């Protein structure tokens with residue numbers, strides 16, 4: 667099969683022939699129709715991710731058609747149109763993942779390939795309102811957003827919700843879920859154009875985080891937030907606590923701007939805030955996410971579709987942060 671392969675830190679992806687995966691007894695092989703990038707793939711390429719192994723086929727997200735099975739028991743899946751849950755070995759505890767938890771695409775070969783092998787219990791029927799490309803955009807970001815917004819921050823109808831960094835893959839799902847949930851949604855972004863696009867998806871308003879005193883402007887237009895979903899952290903995190911209403915929740919799933927070195931702890935305990943770390947999601951949450959997406963007919967926002975042979979170009983686009991939504995690879 668052909669695959670896009672990363673052979674070392676800071677190396678370009680190489681599109682070349684490699685051996686097809688052989689499924690374990692509990693696995694099926696999916697003939698990948700479309701895959702999608704996540705910022706994780708860029709962190710791995712830069713060597714800024716734990717547990718690096720090379721060569722590796724990146725890509726946690728994929729949709730396609732089941733083409734083979736490692737056992738008789740799963741042969742009935744052959745021919746089914748599926749999307750893949752990239753959360754491998756979550757384990758028994760719904761609250762937190764097990765020690766041997768991994769995400770598809772490192773250390774197990776991922777979806778930037780014509781075929782991927784995956785435990786049969788992690789393939790799910792592709793939502794019928796989505797194309798393969800739209801479906802490939804959903805798994806990792808859609809799941810992360812579901813747990814962070816719907817489970818950890820537990821956003822409720824009528825609440826005022828802030829989603830930071832509106833252009834991000836996960837952030838966009840947070841916006842779409844919060845709108846579908848009947849929340850009043852506000853955003854930040856480093857681009858005014860992305861704020862306008864978020865408003866076209868149902869956000870009420872937003873502020874550019876590059877502006878001075880952006881957080882004060884945001885409180886003025888929103889009245890403060892019951893819940894905030896963030897992936898930037900850094901020194902801006904203190905401002906999220908400032909903007910929270912008493913009793914508010916702040917969930918975060920990434921740290922694009924690094925550690926939080928500032929902030930007044932009293933603001934957190936006096937306002938009775940909940941600070942909630944969140945990562946990916948368990949198998950039940952993946953199913954609940956699919957139900958929610960099917961029920962509300964949510965369409966993932968796809969920024970651009972590249973052929974798999976041009977995966978390196980797609981990676982550079984994500985690294986530059988120019989995208990609004992998911993960057994998808996078409997595998998024909």
Ligand SMILES: NC(=O)c1ccc[n+]([C@@H]2O[C@H](COP(=O)([O-])OP(=O)(O)OC[C@H]3O[C@@H](n4cnc5c(N)ncnc54)[C@H](OP(=O)(O)O)[C@@H]3O)[C@@H](O)[C@H]2O)c1
Pocket residue numbers: 704705706709806807810830831832833834835836837854855856857860875897898902919920921922923944945946984987991
């Ligand atoms: N823990 C998990 O399970 C999990 C899962 C997925 C992702 N993540 C992490 O979450 C982060 C986002 O991932 P992604 O795949 O959605 O990335 P992405 O699509 O590349 O998006 C990058 C995001 O960073 C935002 N950003 C950049 N500078 C910012 C700033 N100064 N303030 C606020 N936001 C800023 C961008 O907002 P604008 O473009 O609007 O400016 C955009 O939302 C990454 O750090 C990733 O590793 C963690």
